[in-house]
Amino acid sequence: MKYIANKNIVAKRVAGIFKTGEVINLGVGLPTLVQKYIPKDVSIALQSEIGIMGIGPAPAEGSADRDLIDAGGSQVTIWTGASFFDSATSFGIIRGGHVDYSVLGVLEVDQEGNLANYKVPGKMVPGMGGAMDLTTGARVVIAATLHFQPSGASRLKRRCTLPLTALHEVNIVVTDLGVFEVLGGRFLLAECFAPYTPAWILERTDADIIVNNDCRIVTIDTQPKKETP
Secondary structure, eight states: OOOOOOHHHHHHHHHTTOOTTOEEEEOSSGGGGGGGGSOTTOOOEEEETTTEEEEOOOOOTTOOOTTOBOTTSOBOOEEEEEEEOOHHHHHHHHHTTOOSEEEEOOSEEETTSOEEOSOOTTSOOOOOTTHHHHHHHSSEEEEEOOSBOTTSOBSEESSOOSOOSBSSOOOEEEOSSEEEEEETTEEEEEEEETTOOHHHHHHHOBSOEEEEEEEEEEOOOOSOOOOOO
16 A cells, blocks of 8 residues: 555644634644634634734735734734734743643654654754643643655654654644554554554554554545535
8 A cells, every 4th residue: 555645634633623612722834734624613712822812714815914923934814803912921821721732743753752843953943942832731732743754764653763842741643644642651543544554554653552442444535525506
């Protein structure tokens, strides 16, 4: 079976986790795709550490406000009722435990719940930024990532080899192959995404994985639904 990377599968499955009334922080990179898959009947508050509560979808072409950006510098819109505040208040929200889910991108994540997502040796980076606060302050930390690196190696590891952003903080990992819970120093495969199988995933992942007895094989359809005339 040939692996075909698909970020949209990751984004749509993560979006299906949230419930109305929850406060969510979406990290830079792949996590920014999550918003477009949030169900219409689910109302959440998207928070950005630069000081916005109530981020809306990406602006339509030609209608962007250059003063409205997220933490990654991408232009955004805001919902009616959104609020703006300074960085001290923003990080007070995060550190005070008021963020329900923090969704972060991944370079490596291991079965101990350790996350490496900010530094590749030999490359200049400004630092880990707000991720160190989001991983410790959020109620649940979701690592959202393609399962494999461009080299073909799995991003899920027995132990991270890159500098860590957070130690023992990741609760759930969602890849384009499935949903994994971090439990007892191992990954628990809770869902597998068709056409892949648990056996196929275990063979190609450099980590200890237990397949949940109730592990479901599900199909994630990322194609937009056609409107009924």
